[in-house]
Amino acid sequence: MNITPIAYFHSPLTSKFGIPRQSGVADELVGTIVLEPEYRRDEAVRGLEAFDYLWLIWEFSANPHEQQGLTVRPPRLGGNERIGVFASRSPFRPNRLGLSCVRMEKVEIGENGPVIHVKGADLMDGTPIYDIKPYVTYADSHPEARSGFVDQKEWRPLRVEMPEAIGKLFSEEKLKGLQQVLSQDPRPRYHDDDERVYGMPFAGWDVRFRVTDGVVVVVEANRI
Numbered sequence: 001m002n003i004t005p006i007a008y009f010h011s012p013l014t015s016k017f018g019i020p021r022q023s024g025v026a027d028e029l030v031g032t033i034v035l036e037p038e039y040r041r042d043e044a045v046r047g048l049e050a051f052d053y054l055w056l057i058w059e060f061s062a063n064p065h066e067q068q069g070l071t072v073r074p075p076r077l078g079g080n081e082r083i084g085v086f087a088s089r090s091p092f093r094p095n096r097l098g099l100s101c102v103r104m105e106k107v108e109i110g111e112n113g114p115v116i117h118v119k120g121a122d123l124m125d126g127t128p129i130y131d132i133k134p135y136v137t138y139a140d141s142h143p144e145a146r147s148g149f150v151d152q153k154e155w156r157p158l159r160v161e162m163p164e165a166i167g168k169l170f171s172e173e174k175l176k177g178l179q180q181v182l183s184q185d186p187r188p189r190y191h192d193d194d195e196r197v198y199g200m201p202f203a204g205w206d207v208r209f210r211v212t213d214g215v216v217v218v219v220e221a222n223r224i
Contacts, residue, residue, distance in 0.1 A: 005128035007035045007116075009058065012174055012203035013124050016062045018186040020122040021075055022089065023100035025184055029177035031102075033116040033129060040113025049107050053135035054118065056100045059128045060091040067092045076153050079189030087148060098123070101135055119177075157183035158211065162218040166207075169221055174203050182209060182216045 011031040013019055020026045033056075035044065048054075071082040072090035085093060102118040116132070123129075160182045167175055186200055194212045197219060201207075205221045 003130050005036060005059075005130060006039050007033045007129040007132070009033055009056075009121065009123040009125070009127040009129055011121065011123060011125040011127075012177065013181070014126075014201045016124060017198075018181050018200040018202065019124050020181060020184055023102055023122045024120045025122075026177060026180035027103065027120040028173070028180055029120060030105075030173055031118050031121045031123065033118065033132070035113055035115075037113075042109060042114060045107050045114045045116065048104070048116070048134065051104060051134040051136075054102055054104050054116075055133040055135055055140075056098075056102060056121070056123070056129055057131040057133070058098045058100065058123060059130065060093070060096040060098055061126070061128055062124060063091055063096060067094055067096075074149070075189045076155065077149060083149065097130075101140075158185050158214055158216050159183070160216045160218070166218055166221045169205060170203060178202055178207065182207075182218070185211060185216065187211060 009031055010033075011029070013029075020029065067085070070085050072085050072088050072092055073079050073082055074088050074090065077083070091098065100122055102121045105117040105119055108115045108117060157180075160179045162179065170178060181200075181202070187198060195210065197208050197210050199206050199208050201224055204224055206224050207218060208220045208222070209216055209218045211217070
């Protein structure tokens with residue numbers, strides 16, 4: 001079977017660094033789904049506005065190299081312990097396919113067809129999407145299900161300190177998303193240097209920050 005993208009995702013996050021490690025953890029992070037020309041017809045999304053959440057099937061397109069081995073090191077386990085690739089959500093997979101549940105905000109009908117506005121995605125800008133399916137509670141929700149190693153490793157978001165002048169560079173909506181992304185600690189799990197300054201592209205700005213004593217401190221933002 002050959003598959004081709006039916007849409008592309010657009011996000012303030014333009015590099016792999018800073019992408020939330022799961023959908024929904026930065027639930028105010030905005031994004032849009034722009035359909036390819038052959039699907040830019042109102043009937044393709046007819047009835048979609050009646051759903052609150054969507055499943056996206058997409059490609060880890062920023063991982064150009066082939067998967068190596070059958071085990072991975074999840075960040076939730078500190079990046080040190082290995083588990084089977086099929087017991088993880090690692091982006092390094094045999095077929096590089098991702099699955100995300102996102103909250104749908106609205107379907108905007110314009111001159112270039114429908115554009116789907118969502119929140120909470122873990123996709124970078126330009127990600128190809130191969131399918132969109134509605135989330136249905138009776139089949140997709142299993143609140144009592146076990147979650148493997150995730151159940152044993154609690155994750156708490158970090159506190160974010162950002163100068164007011166930097167916060168004013170962003171709209172209120174984008175600022176909420178940025179703060180949530182930073183609170184998830186975008187650093188590689190094996191990095192633990194309180195003095196190191198990291199840069200993350202977001203909405204046209206290079207946001208510079210460091211993590212000290214469990215607090216994300218934004219130090220500057222430069223226009224890209």
